[in-house]
Amino acid sequence: MDNRSPAGPSAAPAANDGSNRRKRRNGVEVSLRYFLPKSGSSPGVPELGPEVASEGEALIQSFKSGQPFYTLAVWKAVPEVNGGGSPVIVKQAVTRN
Numbered sequence: 001m002d003n004r005s006p007a008g009p010s011a012a013p014a015a016n017d018g019s020n021r022r023k024r025r026n027g028v029e030v031s032l033r034y035f036l037p038k039s040g041s042s043p044g045v046p047e048l049g050p051e052v053a054s055e056g057e058a059l060i061q062s063f064k065s066g067q068p069f070y071t072l073a074v075w076k077a078v079p080e081v082n083g084g085g086s087p088v089i090v091k092q093a094v095t096r097n
Contacts, residue, residue: 029093030073030093031073031074031093031095031096032055032071032072032073033051033071033072033073033074033096034051034052034053034054034055034057034058034069034070034071034072035048035049035050035051035052035058035069035070035071035072036049036050036052036058036061036062036065036067036069036070037049037067037068037069037070043068046070048070048072052069055071058071073093074093074094074096075091075092075093075094076091076092076094077089077090077091077092078090078091078092
């Protein structure tokens with residue numbers, strides 16, 4: 001018996017609804033933001049320029065300008081105590097308001 005799932009279009013992930021893409025990292029949902037480079041910056045010394053609304057828009061603008069685009073995930077460090085042991089510093093995704 002063949003237990004493999006189909007490799008057709010029904011196996012593809014859901015399309016992005018145009019909002020910022022969310023990605024799971026270590027079981028945490030992260031809101032990604034997309035930026036074009038600031039004029040005069042280089043990949044060696046990146047500086048964020050204007051923010052774009054979606055990954056698709058970033059891809060198009062990057063293609064048109066021949067420059068890279070930057071993806072930003074924002075984290076903060078928070079303490080976590082596991083079962084009465086010593087506290088551990090962990091990263092926590094910052095949600096955008």
